Amino acid sequence: MTATPTHLHPPVPVPVDDVVARAQRAFDVLPDLAPAVRAAALDAAAGALAEHADELIAVARDETGLLPARLAGELRRTRVQLGLFARVVEQGTHLDARVDEADPDFALGVPRDDLRRVMLPVGPVLVFAASNFPFAFSVAGGDTASALAAGCPVVVKAHPGHPRLSRRVADLVARALVEAGLPDAVLQLVEGQQTGVEVLRHPGIHAASFTGSVRAGRILTGVAASRPRPIPFFGELGSVNPVVVTADALSEGGDGLLRGYVTSVSGSAGQLCTKPGFLLVPEGSVVDPVIAQAASEVPEHRLLNAAIADGYVARRAAVLATDGVRVVHGGSVRRDDDGQAWVTPTFVAVSLATLRNHSDALLDEAFGPLSIVVEVPARTDLADVVAELFPGNLTSTVHRGAGEIGPHLDRLARVMARTSGRVLFRGWPTGVAVTPAMHHAGPWPATTTDATSVGTAAVGRFLRGVAFQGAPQELVPVPLRDDNPWNVPRSSSPAGESARW
């Protein structure tokens, strides 16, 4: 029932209805602003983050336990992301503007009227912030940046794991956006789980995004779908990101490859949605010593919060208690008086048969620095294994020998492209580039839809097509006007073209 308006710090409770009404008023203004103004506002938001980087990183460190270098990188990524979406707004390709000229001889035998289509913003958007990226998937993160780029005011539901940071970022960024010419309340912050659900149910909200657990994601997907008027719900839920290593790759890449694996699993204490949860190696490979050695060098790291610590402790115990699980490096969990957990990474190994027999216990995502090596018998079809056991992931990776090629890899790559949204042929899935060609989504339960939440295509989640037929110049959206003052790229179908169809 309470919400935190921006520009107020500490938060003052206000009714959800007021928050959404303010977002709707902002929506009456935002889409009409020239792209240059909206792009400059996103740049200004990035600038505000840069100006207060030291202060923000210190607060984030205190609240999340993440290390300063990681937080500095994440803040840089968040700034770059705002800038990237500013360029998206300037370019206008995402508007997919189309003009069909009136055609008296249309192929259907009836005259065709002038028809123009453009992608318009869906309306006010609710963003559920994530715990594990206090900058990049939080108040001013990718969802907010892409929604604002689309022309949608944003209500962020703060993650309880970093409330002070959320308020401070909301304050700084909302102020920067408004000072740059965007309407008041273009970015608002609310707090509390119940408040988040109330906003999600509010008829004035037109789409929502979420990053979190499969359990919470299923519940919120249901809330969005069971509204009298359902809305799109873009959830990123769970992913175990299998990595397949061929015998050639292992014999060529050796220690370096396994050390890379340990680094990717351990970074940010394994609290990344693209952490490699499974490493598939040929049965008989000797990997334990290198993994154990590399893992033993990883310093203790705090998990994000007590709830995540509880979840990790339970998942780790379940994995370790499963028949047939061999401990490669046990790692550690140390709880403190506040319920926080300090951890070092845990690596175990299982046979493919064990993984199949105990798939319920082993295949769920472990959110934290735990990963499972799977020993795959010779002559096993890896494509079949991936299709069977890893059907819905953000990423899949295959490491092969230099020049190794053949039908087995061809099939594997094809299956990986069906079971995940990003297929890697070298490197590791953590460290997601924010670029035009990034795709961050995958079959259920990786995400609830195929729409990416990272990269420029993420703006598409918050747009909807509308066609205007026989419209006077005064009443069409600016990108469809004859004089095209915003210089939006457009495709057109001239009269007579339909004869080609």
Add this chain to the structure above:
Amino acid sequence: MTATPTHLHPPVPVPVDDVVARAQRAFDVLPDLAPAVRAAALDAAAGALAEHADELIAVARDETGLLPARLAGELRRTRVQLGLFARVVEQGTHLDARVDEADPDFALGVPRDDLRRVMLPVGPVLVFAASNFPFAFSVAGGDTASALAAGCPVVVKAHPGHPRLSRRVADLVARALVEAGLPDAVLQLVEGQQTGVEVLRHPGIHAASFTGSVRAGRILTGVAASRPRPIPFFGELGSVNPVVVTADALSEGGDGLLRGYVTSVSGSAGQLCTKPGFLLVPEGSVVDPVIAQAASEVPEHRLLNAAIADGYVARRAAVLATDGVRVVHGGSVRRDDDGQAWVTPTFVAVSLATLRNHSDALLDEAFGPLSIVVEVPARTDLADVVAELFPGNLTSTVHRGAGEIGPHLDRLARVMARTSGRVLFRGWPTGVAVTPAMHHAGPWPATTTDATSVGTAAVGRFLRGVAFQGAPQELVPVPLRDDNPWNVPRSSSPAGESARW
């Protein structure tokens, strides 16, 4: 539990598992075929329809009661639609291929690997055929054409209203597609409601489309969402397509305008998803005589089938029994021994107050030739009326005077663009052009998602993004290969570009 394979006529029951397995095998082949082959196959399908047009129209007429001229136009539209999607396949714009060059100095401070993204087909698709467009929204209709264009094999669940036509079209079109080089079972037909639900639940199906009632659509949306792995469900459910006529328009357009309204309501016996269900006119306008006269000239027309007849009879009775409803032209319903109904159009008028007071009885879509004139008091804000009473429609229309412009129309057009997917400023919403700029979707309950089912953008429903990172030339999809042998349009981000962000 039964299904109808193509190439067999009359149908032989086969298990659903077999149907889906065949579709999956087709999916292993279809996406790799060169665009020229796939485009030629769609053209061949169009050719098969043209070659058998007379026979098909005769069957359709017998099964649906629709008139030959309308059916001939619809068949032409269906052919043109297949051809249009053939051109989409050739052009390749829908693949949205993106190439980010590797960038050693990426803005995030870490090297960026080569990353390439393309839209790939989602997998086998289930299409629920509609009753009211036996060609254009049925076996070889827009959903099938756009799914095939995307590279997805299609299982069509035949509408029981035209079983013989469905089988014959499936037979002809599947044969044409396969003879043109597409894999076996790229198009299959199943029959029966229970079979349709079983296919929808099958894990081998990756998306579904539907055109029908809100009630059935809600049930099927729930089935798709409650699968262990939910899939996208593109449903077109209900729309009343309000038309607003200003005083200027009425005084200038007069009789012609009202006659156009009657024609649009009566065409195909009102069984069109874009039929204008409401005409909003200024209170005090004299419209009854012209509407009644024009309506009286409309010949009797059979409704599609007995189930639709039952629904129409009930809706019409409910409207006529509502307090405050004035009959403009009563029209008629004549049932025959088979339960079929022969109808002439019914027009009624209500005050805005009556519509508000009896919104439950009056606002639901009446599927058939019934429309309601709404008398709107002077100085009523039409934008508010549309936002309040017509919040989710495929189309909205405003007829204004020549040169009439002003804030009232500006607000109205904006509200219409939020409450519907197509806004018309002249003409009538029936007669949907199949062109690049068409958009046929709208806020709930018009459609379950914002994705259009008509026009070239409809192909996007059956595509999903996948990114390939550090991929060897041999293992990326053809549109992403360096040599780009299919000449797919691509956008690229050169190394160093990120410094601009």
